[in-house]
Amino acid sequence: MAVKTSFNYSPNFDSKKRKLNKIKFIIFHYTGMKSESAAIKRLTNIKSNVSCHYFIKNNGEIITIVPDSYTAWHAGESKWKNYNSLNKNSIGIEIANPGHSFGYKNFTKSQISSVIKLSKFLIKKYKINTKNILGHCDIAPDRKKDPGEKFPWELLSKKNIGYWHELKKNILLINRNVELNSFEKEIFFHNLFKIGYMIKLQKNSNLRKNLLLKKITKAFQRRFRPNNINGKVDKECLIISQDLIKR
Secondary structure: OOOOOEEOOOOOEOOOOOOHHHOOEEEEEEOOOOOHHHHHHHHOOOOOOOOOOEEEOOOOOEEEOOOOOOOEOOOOOOEEOOEEOHHHHEEEEEEOOOOOOOOOOOOOHHHHHHHHHHHHHHHHHHOOOHHHEEEHHHHOOOOOOOOOOOOOHHHHHOOOOOOOOOOOHHHHHHHOOOEOOHHHHHHHHHHHHHHOOOOOOOOOOHHHHHHHHHHHHHHHHHHHOOOOOOOOOEHHHHHHHHHHOOO
């Protein structure tokens, strides 16, 4: 059964239709703007060069911005596993929220209800693998934070939208802040690359490389350890990554 939406079309999309079997991902974003109306205006303004497929308002109303059969401009420079520039392979969903720059807040119950309904519809329609339900910061960890640590990934995983580790809270807490040796850290980053995280590492600068690895660690933590985002790799991060690659 189709999901009910209103329409406010954006001119910002690739004019050539894409094959629907190319749709492999759902990418969640927050708008990161002071107001809902300003976000909608930007997504539908030809000068902004940005758009999405669906917009979820604070009250849960869903707006179609770009039809699924066209490539919307929401992901930008992005990577996940062997995929580059994920716009062409994804459905982009923007959720009204001021984001980290303007007083990041909890998503409303109505928004999350609509996220669940819309996601289930899209997953079924395009046969999307649950591991391909991602946040913008997953695919662009060097420059994005959205949808952020308040996005309820654990709850959604229980609805088969995205996935989550199966480690008990007491096991996680025992391993929190336990330092790793250099070999264990290498295993952690290797696990992240297995999961799908990718980032361009500069070979000629150790400082730049370390900054990028810290950003990818924070992206991982925002997704799978949202109550402690510090960019530091500890044993808790390692065991979470090990559990995830078994899924």
